[in-house]
Amino acid sequence: MLDIDLQMPPKGKWHTPPFDPRFPNQNQTRNCYQNFLDFHRCLKMMNRRGRSTQPCEYYFRVYHSLCPISWVQRWNEQIREGTFAGKI
Template sequence: MSDDQQIPFKIQTVQFDARFPNTNQSKNCGQNYSDYYKCTEARGEDFPLCQQFYRNFRSLCPDDWIERWDAAREEGRSPFVPPTTANH
């Protein structure tokens, strides 16, 4: 690809969600992450609503949160419950 060619890119923000009217979007981030995986289990990754959840959480959530949540899911744990330690 030459330097003068540009890849089309569309910047789009998450639409308003009445469940999360405040500026802090942390809960919205987590809810969209959770909804995406529930949706893909029920409908598959190509289902349009699942893709919307994906775009939303990728837009709202910090990358390190997503990485931690993905790691927890791979370990078979709930992403939103901290791991327990043996020495309490």
């Protein structure tokens, strides 16, 4: 995994997410979805270990920057209802 400090943008200078070589195309739908999953997996793992969830903020900021709000709201509803298709 990459160093968290290298992934964090300078304070107050967060306009777009950095380039992710896993998603080189213009269509960033998979990037959005993957960062949403990574955020929730990170939260689950950090809470289970009793550690700070601060490193998970990176994924939160990326998916909030890339994903339409309606998608995030629908996915969160599905998680609450237990019908989300992704593996968290």
